[in-house]
Amino acid sequence: MRDYASKDGLPTTTAAKPDRRPRSRSKGNDYSSTSSLVLAFFSCVAWLYVAGRLWQDAENRTVLAALLKKHSDTQPKFLTIEDKLAVLGCKDLERRIVDAEMELTLAKSQGFLKDQLRQSGSSSTKKLLAVIGVYTGFGSRLKRNMFRGSWMPKGDALKKLEDRGIVIRFVIGRSPNRGDSLDRKVDEENSATKDILILEGHEEAQEELPKKAKFFFSTAVQNWDAEFYIKVDDNVNLNLDGLIALLESRRGQDSAYIGCMKSGDVVSEENKPWYEPDWWKFGDEKSYFRHASGPFIILSKNLAQYINVNRLVTLSTSKACYPCITWKFF
Numbered sequence: 001m002r003d004y005a006s007k008d009g010l011p012t013t014t015a016a017k018p019d020r021r022p023r024s025r026s027k028g029n030d031y032s033s034t035s036s037l038v039l040a041f042f043s044c045v046a047w048l049y050v051a052g053r054l055w056q057d058a059e060n061r062t063v064l065a066a067l068l069k070k071h072s073d074t075q076p077k078f079l080t081i082e083d084k085l086a087v088l089g090c091k092d093l094e095r096r097i098v099d100a101e102m103e104l105t106l107a108k109s110q111g112f113l114k115d116q117l118r119q120s121g122s123s124s125t126k127k128l129l130a131v132i133g134v135y136t137g138f139g140s141r142l143k144r145n146m147f148r149g150s151w152m153p154k155g156d157a158l159k160k161l162e163d164r165g166i167v168i169r170f171v172i173g174r175s176p177n178r179g180d181s182l183d184r185k186v187d188e189e190n191s192a193t194k195d196i197l198i199l200e201g202h203e204e205a206q207e208e209l210p211k212k213a214k215f216f217f218s219t220a221v222q223n224w225d226a227e228f229y230i231k232v233d234d235n236v237n238l239n240l241d242g243l244i245a246l247l248e249s250r251r252g253q254d255s256a257y258i259g260c261m262k263s264g265d266v267v268s269e270e271n272k273p274w275y276e277p278d279w280w281k282f283g284d285e286k287s288y289f290r291h292a293s294g295p296f297i298i299l300s301k302n303l304a305q306y307i308n309v310n311r312l313v314t315l316s317t318s319k320a321c322y323p324c325i326t327w328k329f330f
Contacts, residue, residue, distance in 0.1 A: 104309050128226035129165035130247050130298075133197060133216045135233050136170040137204060138182045141189065143234055144170055148193070151238050158195060166244065167224055169195055171216050171231075173202035217299065218308040227251055229304040233295035247298075254302050260294035263287070 134152070136144055148154040152168055153161050161168065175182040190196035202208065202215040213231055220229050228247050232238060250256055266286040268279035279286060299307075 100310060126165070128162075128167055128224055129244065129251070130167070130228040130230055131220045131224045131226045132166065132168045132230045132232060132238075133171040133220060134168065135212070135231070136172050136196075137234075138172070138175065138186065140234060141185075144189075147234070148195075151240050152195075154193065154195065164244075165226075166240075167226070169197035171197050171199065171212070173199045173204035173208070173212065173215070176203055176205055213297070214307055217304045221301065221304040221308050225301075227301060228256070229299050229301070231297045236295050254300055256298070256300035257292065257303060258298035259292055259296055262293045 134147065147170075152158075158168065172186060186196065186198065190198065197216070197219065199212070199215045199219055202212055216231060217229055220226075228250075230243075246258075264287070266276045266279045267274045268286060269275065
């Protein structure tokens with residue numbers, strides 16, 4: 001700054017005095033510092049909370065691992081038969097038994113007791129001597145035609161045989177694909193020949209073959225009142241006159257069974273002959289119950305009724321080469 005009031009009349013310069021007023025801090029800076037401290041505080045609290053939870057989870061895992069190891073030492077190394085049955089869903093057997101008991105009670109009320117058989121059979125309708133069911137399949141039409149021309153009558157001769165008290169029917173189930181060409185062909189054949197018994201509730205398949213006999217005997221005893229019910233495979237040629245003479249000699253006999261009875265060890269190894277897929281049903285002893293088996297089976301009416309009443313709890317098994325059906329008759 002220039003000063004023109006000097007003694008010598010010369011211009012002089014003097015330094016300006018500094019401004020000594022203090023600078024005031026802004027309120028914005030104070031607010032920012034407070035927010036940072038609060039955020040840092042809550043970050044520490046959150047970190048401590050997460051660390052505590054992780055430590056607690058680690059402790060829980062340690063305790064659970066110790067308990068699992070302790071209990072695993074006391075558990076059996078291998079599953080028992082009871083465990084396998086539970087896994088396979090056999091606990092519903094109790095429900096099925098209750099249903100079967102209800103059906104048995106109904107059957108008793110309708111006169112299916114052994115002592116009431118003679119009373120229930122003494123009706124005005126003529127009682128048949130036998131109902132013969134010949135097993136057949138969808139691919140066996142030529143074999144059926146051969147039977148119709150050999151020991152099995154056809155047409156009017158079949159009706160005359162029924163007048164003598166003998167009913168003969170081919171027995172077949174339904175296709176896995178209901179209503180397909182296989183079912184339609186069987187229906188057309190039956191409408192022409194009138195000699196096929198179609199089991200509506202049975203699926204005609206190899207794995208369902210053990211159940212076919214139960215379906216046949218149950219259906220036959222419901223549809224016909226006869227002294228005997230006979231199951232025959234389609235590879236058996238019957239001497240019909242000799243069979244009728246045999247049945248006539250046993251007319252009125254209760255609890256009659258004619259056929260093969262088998263028993264023996266159950267093969268549970270899959271790579272061995274006669275492997276039984278249902279081996280687990282026989283318990284630890286792995287031995288077959290005495291069971292009816294073979295291509296030719298004759299049952300009296302009360303045994304057929306027994307199968308009909310107890311069909312839900314009757315045990316069925318299947319072998320690799322032929323089916324067998326286990327019935328507890330007595």
